[in-house]
């Protein structure tokens with residue numbers, strides 16, 4: 551696992567955008583795994599400013615969608631993706647995929663899994679991390695070999711996501727998510743973390759001890775994971791020993 555330490559969220563977003571752009575330049579028909587939530591917002595903002603044609607041959611699969619929210623609901627992840635990225639790029643609609651939160655969950659999850667496999671599998675998966683260590687909506691306790699499935703969201707996850715809704719009662723109780731096993735099949739994984747509320751989850755991940763109680767520790771087995779974290783998200787002990795940290799000048803050069 552590679553760790554890139556950056557000063558703040560903006561640098562994290564720049565790195566994340568760089569990984570997506572590099573992937574698309576190297577392989578225009580890439581299969582991208584995308585995330586929603588607060589963490590990737592800066593990455594999407596940067597991608598909106600870049601070449602919109604880059605996506606013409608790409609395919610995207612999002613990690614998750616709320617169960618019970620129609621695609622047109624303003625808080626659905628389909629709407630989020632449209633607002634933050636899809637409306638600003640040339641990605642044919644048939645090439646973007648999110649689970650359908652209104653469909654029969656069992657049939658939808660099996661179909662989603664099949665679609666990912668039929669595409670040839672995800673080349674680059676972007677992940678955020680929950681403060682309880684979840685990835686996708688795989689809450690603590692989820693088996694590492696799980697496939698796309700319906701989950702009940704933990705109260706802490708619903709509270710964390712309340713900021714996108716008017717009130718807690720409006721936050722759906724369930725979601726459809728790629729499983730941990732699905733995520734682990736991605737050829738490359740980039741996990742983003744920013745802010746102090748992610749510190750404990752990152753401490754547990756970087757301690758190297760694998761446990762189903764911290765879903766992100768499943769990534770320790772994966773051969774190609776890059777964690778991009780800002781200083782606020784990293785515990786003091788990790789910051790002291792951080793193996794890799796790049797200068798922004800270096801990144802600016804790579805972005806051009």
Ligand code: F6R
Pocket residue numbers: 584585586587588589590613614677678679680681684685686687
């Ligand atoms: C989003 C997702 C979640 C979030 C995580 C962190 O598609 O799957 O795992 O990445 O809940 O959320 P934020 O970024 O809002 O802190």
